[in-house]
Amino acid sequence: MAKITMGMLTTILYFYVISEAVTARVLPSHPYLNGQEKPINIFDTSKYGILQLGNGLAKTPQMGWNSWNFFACDINEKVIRETADALVSTGLAKLGYIYVNIDDCWSEPVRDLKGQLVTDSKTFPSGIKALADYVHSKGLKLGIYSDAGAFTCQVRPGSLFHEKDEANLFASWGVDYLKYDNCFNLGIDPEKRYPPMRDALNATGRTIFYSLCEWGVHDPALWAGKVGNSWRTTDDINDSWASMTTIADLNDKWAAYAGPGGWNDPDMLEVGNGGMTYEEYRAHFSIWALMKAPLLIGCDVRNMTAETYEIISNEEVIAVNQDPLGVQGRKVYSYGTDSCYQVWAGPLSGQRLAVVLWNRGSKPATIVVGWAALGLQSSIRVSVRDLWKHEYVLENAVASFSTRVDAHACEMYVFTPSTVTHSSS
Numbered sequence: 001m002a003k004i005t006m007g008m009l010t011t012i013l014y015f016y017v018i019s020e021a022v023t024a025r026v027l028p029s030h031p032y033l034n035g036q037e038k039p040i041n042i043f044d045t046s047k048y049g050i051l052q053l054g055n056g057l058a059k060t061p062q063m064g065w066n067s068w069n070f071f072a073c074d075i076n077e078k079v080i081r082e083t084a085d086a087l088v089s090t091g092l093a094k095l096g097y098i099y100v101n102i103d104d105c106w107s108e109p110v111r112d113l114k115g116q117l118v119t120d121s122k123t124f125p126s127g128i129k130a131l132a133d134y135v136h137s138k139g140l141k142l143g144i145y146s147d148a149g150a151f152t153c154q155v156r157p158g159s160l161f162h163e164k165d166e167a168n169l170f171a172s173w174g175v176d177y178l179k180y181d182n183c184f185n186l187g188i189d190p191e192k193r194y195p196p197m198r199d200a201l202n203a204t205g206r207t208i209f210y211s212l213c214e215w216g217v218h219d220p221a222l223w224a225g226k227v228g229n230s231w232r233t234t235d236d237i238n239d240s241w242a243s244m245t246t247i248a249d250l251n252d253k254w255a256a257y258a259g260p261g262g263w264n265d266p267d268m269l270e271v272g273n274g275g276m277t278y279e280e281y282r283a284h285f286s287i288w289a290l291m292k293a294p295l296l297i298g299c300d301v302r303n304m305t306a307e308t309y310e311i312i313s314n315e316e317v318i319a320v321n322q323d324p325l326g327v328q329g330r331k332v333y334s335y336g337t338d339s340c341y342q343v344w345a346g347p348l349s350g351q352r353l354a355v356v357l358w359n360r361g362s363k364p365a366t367i368v369v370g371w372a373a374l375g376l377q378s379s380i381r382v383s384v385r386d387l388w389k390h391e392y393v394l395e396n397a398v399a400s401f402s403t404r405v406d407a408h409a410c411e412m413y414v415f416t417p418s419t420v421t422h423s424s425s
């Protein structure tokens, strides 16, 4: 459905030409590949590193919370303050969830007489500056929302052609993050609408995370690396198994384009919102972590169940997401009816691998991963740590590993090849 225009072709061509001149990031070569073999696709980062926005942010995927998935338009400053409080009191902030992001509906439906955006005086009577001060006092960062169009999706004023004014306003309030949506875009190509806000944010001198919400319409992985710190690759997620799995597969396609500074964004988490089972939410969180997706909590953190908290506070899974190597894990293998038995994996620092065995079928099954699918020689001995059980389940696995996985569930592991020393924590 993406309409290719001459302008777009020129832009893409231009990027490819300048990319030739810039050194791509060099990954450590994997020691278990024999020299004759071609590295398998999980190490392919050939598209990464050429175009990233250089504002110093997003060395690892952003973590925090966003109001939309639970509250939609029903937000106010009390909810945002209490959310900041809850992120701290639950310990989630300490685990890395530091962005408190206000989504659509924070502003009045019309600009003031000077043409400036105005904060909704009923729901945010103290203003965004006071809210930012409060959030900062908790050691957290504040995110806000606008739209690269005439209006936001909920029909508040959009920032298209107001980029400088809006960026200055956000910076003056102490905003740290901008989610920039794609509604009412007047049919102008996103390649034209998103860079002006990048430049306006940069010109403020305040370091502001720039999150593109272009819905994947013009394949932003191909051009957004130089524009934003993350770019949505798909339509909005909803709180269902069908949506979550569809989006995971769509986002997977762009794995080679992500890396420190710029990430593929398959949309925010639905964990805790009630539309999926515990196993499905655990799979959602595991796969998002592996895919180096932004981990933006989308539930009411003031009122979480113990199960929700257990999932989003799993430090070992978070560590995979935040691993400094910054390579997006991907689907490396699938088999069975409708390819329902799936192996997802990606390299980690320290020559380790993150591996997820995911059963997308409706019955429990044993899923097996062979070393070949992971780029390991079959004689390599591997210690296998289960990130949900929090224990080593096997010390010297050779050639393959298999486990029973419940319907719609996944198991997640870190594989450490035996020649790598690991701590036994």
Ligand SMILES: *[C@@H]1O[C@H](CO)[C@@H](O)[C@H](O)[C@H]1NC(C)=O
Pocket: 053, 054, 055, 056, 201, 202, 203, 204, 205, 206, 207, 208
């Ligand atoms: C503005 O962009 C330049 C060039 O990428 C970068 O070095 C600088 O850190 C940016 N400044 C801010 C405030 O983002």
Ligand SMILES: *[C@@H]1O[C@H](CO)[C@@H](O)[C@H](O)[C@H]1NC(C)=O
Pocket: 237, 238, 239, 240, 242, 243, 246
């Ligand atoms: C949620 O997403 C799925 C998959 O894209 C879609 O089939 C379904 O209609 C959506 N549900 C709602 C309520 O939007």
Ligand SMILES: *[C@@H]1O[C@H](CO)[C@@H](O)[C@H](O)[C@H]1NC(C)=O
Pocket: 303, 305
């Ligand atoms: C807390 O969440 C439960 C569902 O898990 C819900 O029934 C209850 O109304 C919520 N309480 C508040 C104060 O939002």
